[in-house]
Amino acid sequence: xxxxxxxxxxxxxxxxxxxxxxxxxxxxxxxxxxxxxxxxxxxxxxxxxxxxxxxxxxxxxxxxxxxxxxxxxxxxxxxxxxxxxxxxxxxxxxxxxxxxxxxxxxxxxxxxxxxxxxxxxxxxxxxxxxxxxxxxxxxxxxxxxxxxxxxxxxxxxxxxxxxxxxxxxxxxxxxxxxxxxxxxxxxxxxxxxxxxxxxxxxxxxxxxxxxxxxxxxxxxxxxxxxxxxxxxxxxxxxxxxxxxxxxxxxxxxxxxxxxxxxxxxxxxxxxxxxxxxxxxxxxxxxxxxxxxxxxxxxxxxxxxxxxxxxxxxxxxxxxxxxxxxxxxxxxxxxxxxxxxxxxxxxxxxxxxxxxxxxxxxxxxxxxxxxxxxxxxxxxxxxxxxxxxxxxxxxxxxxxxxxxxxxxxxxxxxxxxxxxxxxxxxxxxxxxxxxxxxxxxxxxxxxxxxxxxxxxxxxxxxxxxxxxxxxxxxxxxxxxxxxxxxxxxxxxxxxxxxxxxxxxxxxxxxxxxxxxxxxxxxxxxxxxxxxxxxxxxxxxxxxxxxxxxxxxxxxxxxxxxxxxxxxxxxxxxxxxxxxxxxxx
Numbered sequence: 001x002x003x004x005x006x007x008x009x010x011x012x013x014x015x016x017x018x019x020x021x022x023x024x025x026x027x028x029x030x031x032x033x034x035x036x037x038x039x040x041x042x043x044x045x046x047x048x049x050x051x052x053x054x055x056x057x058x059x060x061x062x063x064x065x066x067x068x069x070x071x072x073x074x075x076x077x078x079x080x081x082x083x084x085x086x087x088x089x090x091x092x093x094x095x096x097x098x099x100x101x102x103x104x105x106x107x108x109x110x111x112x113x114x115x116x117x118x119x120x121x122x123x124x125x126x127x128x129x130x131x132x133x134x135x136x137x138x139x140x141x142x143x144x145x146x147x148x149x150x151x152x153x154x155x156x157x158x159x160x161x162x163x164x165x166x167x168x169x170x171x172x173x174x175x176x177x178x179x180x181x182x183x184x185x186x187x188x189x190x191x192x193x194x195x196x197x198x199x200x201x202x203x204x205x206x207x208x209x210x211x212x213x214x215x216x217x218x219x220x221x222x223x224x225x226x227x228x229x230x231x232x233x234x235x236x237x238x239x240x241x242x243x244x245x246x247x248x249x250x251x252x253x254x255x256x257x258x259x260x261x262x263x264x265x266x267x268x269x270x271x272x273x274x275x276x277x278x279x280x281x282x283x284x285x286x287x288x289x290x291x292x293x294x295x296x297x298x299x300x301x302x303x304x305x306x307x308x309x310x311x312x313x314x315x316x317x318x319x320x321x322x323x324x325x326x327x328x329x330x331x332x333x334x335x336x337x338x339x340x341x342x343x344x345x346x347x348x349x350x351x352x353x354x355x356x357x358x359x360x361x362x363x364x365x366x367x368x369x370x371x372x373x374x375x376x377x378x379x380x381x382x383x384x385x386x387x388x389x390x391x392x393x394x395x396x397x398x399x400x401x402x403x404x405x406x407x408x409x410x411x412x413x414x415x416x417x418x419x420x421x422x423x424x425x426x427x428x429x430x431x432x433x434x435x436x437x438x439x440x441x442x443x444x445x446x447x448x449x450x451x452x453x454x455x456x457x458x459x460x461x462x463x464x465x466x467x468x469x470x471x472x473x474x475x476x477x478x479x480x481x482x483x484x485x486x487x488x489x490x491x492x493x494x495x496x497x498x499x500x501x502x503x504x505x506x507x508x509x510x511x512x513x514x515x516x517x518x519x520x521x522x523x524x525x526x527x528x529x530x531x532x533x534x535x536x537x538x539x540x541x542x543x544x545x546x547x548x549x550x551x552x553x554x555x556x557x558x559x560x561x562x563x564x565x566x567x568x569x570x571x572x573x574x575x576x577x578x579x580x581x582x583x
Contacts, residue, residue: 001027002024002026002027002028002029002032003204004024004035005035005204005209015069020069020140020142020169024055027057028173030197031057035055038051038052039052039053053068053113053116055067058195059173059176059177059194061195064117064134065180066114067110068109068110068137068140069139069140070139070141071142106139107158125207139163140168141165145167148165161178239251240262247374248374250345250378250379251376251377252379252380252381252401254406255417256406256407256534258408259380262378263343263376264290267279268299270374271298275374277298277299278307278339279300279301279343280303280341280343281301282386284306285501287301287303287306304360317352319360329367330367333370337367337373339368339373339374344383345361346379346383348361348391349387353387353391361393382527385528408537409534412434413437413533416436416579417533418534420558434538437533437536437540437542438579439544439573439574439577440543440544441544441551443545444545447477451511451543452490454541454543455490459490462508462539465507465511466494466495468502468513469496469497478496499512499532505535509538510535512541514543515529546573551570552569555569559572
């Protein structure tokens with residue numbers, strides 16, 4: 001989706017400019033769209049003159065298009081007409097109502113607006129940069145179809161190639177490029193080099209947006225990026241469409257591919273149809289987060305142990321009793337849910353949940369089969385850290401689909417989290433590159449000091465900072481400082497979880513502590529590392545208690561034949577994990 005400024009404008013009634021606004025949202029993620037931008041020129045002809053531009057579209061490395069939007073019928077009179085008793089002279093552009101248009105018609109207005117924008121940019125502190133851009137103009141008759149345009153007579157000020165119609169709402173990028181291609185031969189290329197994304201962002205944030213107070217704050221770019229990373233990818237939207245035709249499905253995907261996002265969306269879709277939905281996961285922290293932030297009528301969020309206790313009215317989960325109770329509800333046709341969504345399904349492979357006598361997922365599946373309900377499971381085979389195997393139901397499922405594109409992490413973080421598994425991320429075409437994560441080589445006595453330092457640094461950019469440990473709550477070096485899954489740093493509380501506890505959740509910045517040679521000593525510990533690092537969206541920092549000898553041992557395990565003798569082992573380990581080192 002393009003960067004829309006403002007994000008939620010108020011449209012003039014009957015202008016129907018929201019149709020164009022929604023169409024321009026379809027432009028690539030790096031495009032900027034400004035709506036209803038006003039330019040005030042107090043020196044114009046001795047009076048204040050205000051130019052209002054309907055839409056400005058900046059396409060990086062292509063150009064800037066000024067759009068004049070017109071709804072309804074557009075006429076050019078050749079004989080005198082009247083509007084509200086007033087005579088309208090011939091050769092005048094008028095609306096369907098007969099009211100004369102301002103600015104000598106839409107085409108002259110579009111051109112004048114383009115020149116007004118160019119003049120404004122030329123007089124800004126970024127005039128040198130502004131002069132390099134290529135500017136274009138067009139008129140969008142968004143309620144007129146192309147067939148009607150064929151009967152439009154050719155006029156000197158309005159070539160048909162500069163007129164967009166109703167059909168162009170479906171293909172905004174291709175249509176704008178046609179306008180640009182038509183006018184390009186008329187523009188001198190002398191010194192012209194359209195802005196790239198960085199320069200376009202500079203002009204928008206320092207020249208155009210501040211003019212209208214359109215930027216909500218200094219963190220607007222961060223807020224945009226945060227929205228971009230959390231929105232559904234086309235791949236996910238297609239999966240949701242596919243699931244609308246499926247009753248049973250098992251969906252796999254690596255960390256950050258949007259499994260939980262799709263699971264939540266699917267639950268909401270079915271709940272909106274009036275169906276009762278059971279949303280199950282494994283982690284209590286995740287179920288609490290979902291129940292708090294995605295509360296929805298007809299949707300019950302539980303982690304599996306919590307639901308077992310709730311259903312069986314027991315203090316501790318008894319999965320055998322749970323299965324027996326579900327069986328009774330199936331027979332009596334009293335099972336209360338028409339839809340079951342299971343997230344973190346890989347953790348339902350625990351022996352107490354999945355064995356020859358107790359098969360919780362299998363019994364839930366049976367409940368949906370007998371009630372003609374819907375059953376959807378989401379899992380990541382690389383996050384089997386709370387059990388020793390995938391559940392039998394997942395392994396034997398007939399309908400399996402896989403999500404590949406990462407939409408949570410920046411590319412650098414995704415790359416770093418998967419390196420330990422010897423895999424590479426599959427990110428979308430417009431993925432945020434991000435900064436390379438940092439690994440800080442320290443020791444337990446200096447660990448809290450280094451943690452405080454990095455919290456201070458990250459606090460300048462982010463408010464959502466979470467500290468994770470690669471150990472357990474009892475074995476972390478910060479054990480004495482933890483209170484109720486939080487730790488006080490620089491006088492402020494921050495969440496403190498193990499990687500296992502925080503699985504399924506995410507944060508803008510993650511500081512992963514207690515990294516040592518054991519982190520890379522076996523496959524289970526590597527998976528814990530992968531789970532912890534993949535929770536970070538924008539920033540990832542690792543605190544490692546490792547000397548040269550520890551790093552050498554880890555390098556031998558991770559690199560095998562690629563290991564280099566007598567090379568800086570801390571540096572070598574950092575490179576093997578796609579990290580910046582500080583030692």
